[in-house]
Amino acid sequence: MADQPIPALEVRNITKRFPGVIANQDVNLKLYPGEILGLLGENGAGKTTLMNIIYGLYHPTEGEILVRGQPVVMHSPKDAIALGIGMVHQHFQLVPVMTVAENVMLGSEAVRNGFLDVGAVAQRIHELSSRYNLDVDPYALVEDLPVGVRQRVEIVKTLYRQAEILILDEPTAVLTPQEIQGLFQIMNLLKEQGKSIIFITHKLKEVLQVADRIAVLRQGKVVGEADPRTATQASLAAMMVGREVILTVDKKPAQPGPVILEIQGLTARNDLGEPALREVSLTVRAGEILGVAGVQGNGQTELVEVLTGLRPALGGRITVQGKDMTNASPRQVTEEGPSCHVPEDRHAYGMVGSYSVAHNLVLNTYYRPPFAQGITVNEPAIVEHASRLVKEYDVRTPSVLTPASSLSGGNQQKMVVAREFSRPVKLLIAAQPTRGIDVGSIEFIHNQIVAKRDEDVAVLLVSYELDEIMALSDRIAVMYKGQIIDVLPREEATREKLGLLMAGVHPDEAASSA
Amino acid sequence: MSRKRVWKTSSIVSMVLAVGLVVMAILVNTTSLSQQTWLRVLFGVSALNFALRATVPLVLGALSGILCERSGIINIGIEGMMLAGAFAGFVVKVATNSWPLGMSLMAGVLAAVLIGGVMGLLHATLSIRYRMDQIISGTIIIILAAGFTAYLFDRDAVAEGKFVAMPIPGLSKIPVLGEVLFNNPPLTYLALILVVVLHVALFHTRWGLRTRACGEHPRAADTVGINVNRYRYMNTTLGGMMAGLAGGFLVLEAVGQFQEGMTAGRGFISLAAMIFGNWMPFGALGASALFGYTQALQNELLLAGVVNVPRHFISMLPYVVTIVAVSGFVGRVRPPAAEGKVYETESSA
Numbered sequence: 001m002a003d004q005p006i007p008a009l010e011v012r013n014i015t016k017r018f019p020g021v022i023a024n025q026d027v028n029l030k031l032y033p034g035e036i037l038g039l040l041g042e043n044g045a046g047k048t049t050l051m052n053i054i055y056g057l058y059h060p061t062e063g064e065i066l067v068r069g070q071p072v073v074m075h076s077p078k079d080a081i082a083l084g085i086g087m088v089h090q091h092f093q094l095v096p097v098m099t100v101a102e103n104v105m106l107g108s109e110a111v112r113n114g115f116l117d118v119g120a121v122a123q124r125i126h127e128l129s130s131r132y133n134l135d136v137d138p139y140a141l142v143e144d145l146p147v148g149v150r151q152r153v154e155i156v157k158t159l160y161r162q163a164e165i166l167i168l169d170e171p172t173a174v175l176t177p178q179e180i181q182g183l184f185q186i187m188n189l190l191k192e193q194g195k196s197i198i199f200i201t202h203k204l205k206e207v208l209q210v211a212d213r214i215a216v217l218r219q220g221k222v223v224g225e226a227d228p229r230t231a232t233q234a235s236l237a238a239m240m241v242g243r244e245v246i247l248t249v250d251k252k253p254a255q256p257g258p259v260i261l262e263i264q265g266l267t268a269r270n271d272l273g274e275p276a277l278r279e280v281s282l283t284v285r286a287g288e289i290l291g292v293a294g295v296q297g298n299g300q301t302e303l304v305e306v307l308t309g310l311r312p313a314l315g316g317r318i319t320v321q322g323k324d325m326t327n328a329s330p331r332q333v334t335e336e337g338p339s340c341h342v343p344e345d346r347h348a349y350g351m352v353g354s355y356s357v358a359h360n361l362v363l364n365t366y367y368r369p370p371f372a373q374g375i376t377v378n379e380p381a382i383v384e385h386a387s388r389l390v391k392e393y394d395v396r397t398p399s400v401l402t403p404a405s406s407l408s409g410g411n412q413q414k415m416v417v418a419r420e421f422s423r424p425v426k427l428l429i430a431a432q433p434t435r436g437i438d439v440g441s442i443e444f445i446h447n448q449i450v451a452k453r454d455e456d457v458a459v460l461l462v463s464y465e466l467d468e469i470m471a472l473s474d475r476i477a478v479m480y481k482g483q484i485i486d487v488l489p490r491e492e493a494t495r496e497k498l499g500l501l502m503a504g505v506h507p508d509e510a511a512s513s514a
Numbered sequence: 515m516s517r518k519r520v521w522k523t524s525s526i527v528s529m530v531l532a533v534g535l536v537v538m539a540i541l542v543n544t545t546s547l548s549q550q551t552w553l554r555v556l557f558g559v560s561a562l563n564f565a566l567r568a569t570v571p572l573v574l575g576a577l578s579g580i581l582c583e584r585s586g587i588i589n590i591g592i593e594g595m596m597l598a599g600a601f602a603g604f605v606v607k608v609a610t611n612s613w614p615l616g617m618s619l620m621a622g623v624l625a626a627v628l629i630g631g632v633m634g635l636l637h638a639t640l641s642i643r644y645r646m647d648q649i650i651s652g653t654i655i656i657i658l659a660a661g662f663t664a665y666l667f668d669r670d671a672v673a674e675g676k677f678v679a680m681p682i683p684g685l686s687k688i689p690v691l692g693e694v695l696f697n698n699p700p701l702t703y704l705a706l707i708l709v710v711v712l713h714v715a716l717f718h719t720r721w722g723l724r725t726r727a728c729g730e731h732p733r734a735a736d737t738v739g740i741n742v743n744r745y746r747y748m749n750t751t752l753g754g755m756m757a758g759l760a761g762g763f764l765v766l767e768a769v770g771q772f773q774e775g776m777t778a779g780r781g782f783i784s785l786a787a788m789i790f791g792n793w794m795p796f797g798a799l800g801a802s803a804l805f806g807y808t809q810a811l812q813n814e815l816l817l818a819g820v821v822n823v824p825r826h827f828i829s830m831l832p833y834v835v836t837i838v839a840v841s842g843f844v845g846r847v848r849p850p851a852a853e854g855k856v857y858e859t860e861s862s863a
Contacts, residue, residue, distance in 0.1 A: 076739055096851075106727050106738050107738030116723060
């Protein structure tokens with residue numbers, strides 16, 4: 001190891017304790033110049049805490065950080081920036097009402113005669129933009145930009161500050177498959193120009209594709225390193241979770257029964273008043289999972305909202321078990337379907353963060369006995385119900401009285417699933433049921449969905465993750481620009497074929513070229 | 515997008531109105547149109563002069579609000595800061611009655627600004643250091659100022675002299691316009707200059723960029739090494755000074771004496787002007803001018819006695835206009851996204 005180059009960044013024996021929790025314990029990492037280090041770990045494994053320490057937002061309880069071989073102490077991000085460390089945060093740190101140039105210069109402003117020199121900053125952004133193929137317009141307002149471009153603005157922000165070490169925190173979580181490939185090209189370009197990158201993710205395939213070296217974090221500790229040339233998804237998942245994980249879902253062939261959900265010629269508009277659903281027709285039978293594949297923003301959100309009574313249908317018909325449910329209220333959908341809904345955005349539609357776990361678990365049944373007694377609620381019954389569900393659905397919470405917002409994402413999602421799945425239903429509508437949660441919870445929720453199917457429930461599954469659709473579905477519908485452009489049996493649906501359909505290629509052409 | 519369009523159209527409309535007002539004022543005051551009572555009430559030089567006098571404290575109050583809220587601190591305590599400033603100005607003016615008038619007035623203005631700043635600092639400390647709800651903290655400022663000034667006020671004290679008009683050579687000779695705009699006491703000029711200064715500072719300097727970032731997305735500011743709470747302390751203190759200056763204007767330039775509760779809701783109307791003006795200095799000037807003009811109108815209508823409705827209805831005019839203007843624009847203006855929210859980091863907590 002004597003001829004190893006000096007690491008651009010090294011953390012030695014870092015430990016970080018929060019009151020009652022150890023977020024990082026004895027972490028050692030090295031990042032060499034011109035390499036991409038994949039930092040893999042489940043949600044809550046301590047990846048973000050570690051990066052916040054490296055970026056000066058948190059102070060380590062113990063241990064030290066070395067930049068280019070020199071020990072450093074950082075009091076705030078200002079110190080990290082001065083040392084050439086740049087971070088692209090998971091939640092973008094951009095001011096929406098300001099322009100790209102204003103956002104880029106914020107904190108490191110170019111000033112001439114006391115006034116901001118926007119022209120000079122714009123010039124610099126153009127240079128960086130063309131050098132690293134980022135395609136960013138300095139005068140655009142950030143709020144007008146799509147997510148993928150905002151991320152590139154964040155990258156420009158770090159480069160403008162002459163960062164040599166870039167930390168990308170879960171950068172692919174918000175991107176479409178095409179945008180992810182674009183980001184990887186940019187990362188490789190940055191690497192070729194000598195920048196060092198820490199790429200944080202929990203997606204196994206991505207880290208294998210782009211990283212030069214992989215470090216795995218579990219429960220705050222580095223549990224091992226891996227070489228992407230020899231590691232497999234299964235071996236990485238096992239390291240990440242600490243046990244063997246079954247990445248494919250084990251399920252029996254479907255036994256479809258009678259039609260439960262029938263959608264005919266459904267049309268609806270999105271929030272901006274533009275057509276979002278154009279004559280959508282679908283059927284889902286009892287005992288089958290119909291997966292709806294497609295790139296985000298092609299009408300999937302609106303479809304689910306119309307089906308669950310959250311958005312008006314402008315035309316067409318929805319029937320559930322033969323009953324007309326077009327424009328029914330959410331409660332009618334819940335009660336008369338009877339159906340349940342795992343919403344796409346659990347924070348906005350799935351739970352009340354400041355309520356306890358117990359109260360969240362009765363959000364759809366609180367108004368009936370035994371939870372309601374006249375006009376009052378029966379707390380003991382609610383708590384008892386919650387204690388049972390928490391055990392049954394493996395929701396890890398200190399107590400059922402803990403506020404839901406203090407649970408990890410995976411446990412919040414399991415809580416939502418517990419609430420929705422614990423009623424006898426005939427129709428299950430699940431949108432992005434495993435968005436942003438850890439591998440262990442994904443496995444659990446997938447098994448629950450398959451179990452529902454085997455109880456003769458009709459399942460409509462919407463997901464932007466092609467892997468999830470392919471793992472669970474019995475039939476796959478592809479949505480493109482508000483239309484269902486094809487419905488395929490699972491056996492005929494190859495990744496290539498689905499990819500072409502998702503890009504809007506006509507089914508006949510897709511069949512001949514795939 | 516539609517919000518931007520609303521702002522574009524409303525600024526065009528207000529410019530057209532302003533030009534129309536100037537044209538009418540020149541016509542009415544230089545031709546025989548001045549024989550028409552109604553036109554004189556609406557566009558006479560005295561109406562316009564009164565409007566400007568009523569506008570000054572409102573626009574200073576609105577600038578105070580902009581300074582605080584652009585950095586993320588809600589300031590409903592402008593009324594209290596103004597009152598405290600007015601009282602301090604009065605006390606120092608009375609104490610220095612024996613000094614030359616100019617010196618004594620300057621001392622009064624300094625005291626008003628200083629005490630306003632102290633009130634601002636208090637508001638900032640309560641909201642940031644002690645994480646108090648900013649609406650409650652603002653209310654405390656109002657009650658504190660009202661109570662203290664009423665308790666400490668010596669009814670026998672008399673301030674001798676106030677600021678007088680300083681015509682600007684040349685410009686003040688322009689017919690009508692010169693009389694209205696360029697023949698005013700110094701604090702009026704200062705208020706108008708401050709509008710321009712604050713606009714340039716907010717949108718074209720480092721301080722302004724950082725201030726706006728703290729009000730919109732403090733975490734983003736923090737991640738690029740900006741000390742969010744330091745900016746909030748600084749701006750809230752500056753905002754208090756601005757409100758103090760408004761109080762100083764009332765005592766040392768407009769009235770010449772202090773009266774209990776003399777701000778009479780001006781702090782609240784300037785809050786409305788800040789909102790109506792979309793947290794922009796020039797917007798605040800336009801809104802303050804509208805409210806100031808309705809006050810002038812109320813005054814002129816009562817003097818001229820041209821309408822046959824009880825005077826109480828006429829007295830309501832400025833308040834009705836304020837309510838209509840603000841409620842009509844709710845949802846079309848956009849406050850700084852992070853205002854009213856405490857910003858905490860591990861390092862600052």
